[in-house]
Amino acid sequence: MGDRPIIRVQHIVKSFGTIMAVNDVSFDVRPGEIFAFLGPNGAGKTTTIKMLTTLLHPTSGSLELDGLDVTTHRTDVRKRFGVVFQDPSLDGDLTAWENMDIHGVLYHVARRARRERCEILLRMFELWERRDDLVKTFSGGMKRRLEIARGLLHTPKVLFLDEPTLGLDPQSRNQMWTHVRSLRGSEGVTVFLTTHYMDEADRVADRIAVIDHGRIVATGSSAELKQQTGTDSLEAAFLALTGTTIRDESATAADQMRQVARVWRR
Amino acid sequence: MNVVFVLWLREVKKYLRSRVQIVASLGGPLMYLGVLGFGLGPVFQRAGEGSYLQFMAPGVIGMAVLFTAMFSGIAMLWDRQFGFLKETLVAPVPRLAIMIGRTLGGATVAVLQGTLIFVVTLIAGFRPVSVLTVPLAFLLIALIAVVFAALATAIGSTIKEMQGFQMVMNFLVMPIFFLSAAIYPLEGLPRVLAALTRVDPLTYGVDGMRGLLTGRAHFGVAFDVAVLVAVGVLFVAAGAWRFSKIEA
Secondary structure, rough: OOOOEEEEEEEOOOOOOOOEEEEEOOOOEEEOOEEEOOOOOOOOOHHHHHHHOOOOOOOOOEEEEEEOEEEEOOHHHHEEEEEEEEOOOOOOOOHHHHHHHHHHHHHOOHHHHHHHHHHHHHHOOHHHHHHHOOOHHHHHHHHHHHHHHHHOOOOOOOOEEEOOOOOOOOOHHHHHHHHHHHHHHHOOOOEEEEOHHHHHHHHOOOOOOOOOOOEEEEEHHHHHHHHHHHOOHHHHHHHHHHOOOHHHHHOOHHHHHHHHHHHHHH | HHHHHHHHHHHHHHHHHHHHHHHHHHHHHHHHHHHHHHOOOHHHHHHHOOOHHHHHHHHHHHHHHHHHHHHHHHHHHHHOOOHHHHHHHHOOOOOOHHHHHHHHHHHHHHHHHHHHHHHHHHHHHHOOOOOOHHHHHHHHHHHHHHHHHHHHHHHHHOOOOOHHHHHEEEEEEEEHHOOOOOOOOOOOHHHHHHHHHHHOOHHHHHHHHHHHHOOOOOOOOOHHHHHHHHHHHHHHHHHHHEEEEEEE
16 A cells, blocks of 8 residues: 555645634545544534545645545546535436436446446345345435445546435344445455544544544544553543543534434335 | 536426426416406406406416526525535536526426416417417526526525525515516506516517417517516526526
8 A cells, every 4th residue: 555645635625714623634535545534513514525526626725635635626526526414315206217317327337337337236135136226215324325226326536425424224224334344355445534433443444543623633543642641442532632532412503403304214 | 518407307307206396386377367357357358458368377377487587596595505506516516507407497497387387278268370480489487487597596606594495486586476477458558657667577478478379469579588588588698697606
């Protein structure tokens, strides 16, 4: 893994009016690794993902994906990543297959390859039997799996997962992570994920960047973070680094609404 | 091109699948046709204007097209809050292709809905003066659909909140309907109302259809078509511009 980083972020700043959502953040992600952004709600995780996925322009600083400048080579960058947003982005009135197929067309995947990839991925994520059902009839976990499958359809180099397990029950969460970990072997894709669940970051990520109040406070493997802080759990390490714990109570009203909406849509 | 097609197809498929919605959306136009058409018929007749049903049928068709086109564009707010829009915004395709696909899809759905209402007016007793002009009337239906689907795209790209939807319906769609020539003749109006009807694009759509289907146009069909084409170009450009500005 000694090659150049697949994602290189240098001194990015994003401010909304007077609020500094992301404040001088720099990090590298190596090809093929699972990299986790760990931080409480409102720490700047989603804002960072939106900048990396070309949806937001940074106020200053530079972002590179696979050696390409994200702000100037938008279209080329977009071909190279898949993304699963915090809020679902499937069309519930279409079938699983149709959602996949539209994605394939949007990413210029040739018809034959599209069919093959759709089948491989729907089977991999255990959705093949339900391919002709409308997505609105799916459970929360199934929708998430479908979104990940869709994000991989065009064989991206990087897969962004923004809080992929938010609102899922423990079983679905477990299953989700099993799938994500197996991706490295089957798809060779680099995974960039955000979470505020420490146990999840601990279990799946090769490296973790701890972010709080728009700044990265530490980067390293789970073991390194523990060693660095002289603690024996990631939670204690996080506490030592930020002086706060991650709690769901710190969720904003919007986050809570989101979770409620998700539960209702199952 | 594939991108435009697949997004167009998405809108049409969704329309054809929502049977309940299709039936429900017949309600408004049917009420106008039934209550106004038959209720005001005697008065209209006594005023020496002939059959009111004959007069207002093109207006009701225009109404159905207006409502459906605006609705489909505003559905973007829904897409934006609960999903699918972002999926298209991060795709490596030009925003223009996405906007065109969505707008044409919405317009097609509006034409289908207009056709349905057309059939309903025929059942209610509406009789076009000539079969030959009916295909031309569909050109006007298509123009109305594109004009308002594009307008809705521009609005849907600009406002973010779902509450905005109600605002648009109350302060835009209803006035557009009432200020068009859909339910009353353009002749002899008070000056203010006359001026307002003339800035309403739907006026020209309804007038053109009325000219083709009943032989009674106020402005003349060619003029109506010219206005609609011009407004259509303007609104599509506005829609494309607003759509390109969406930030997630």
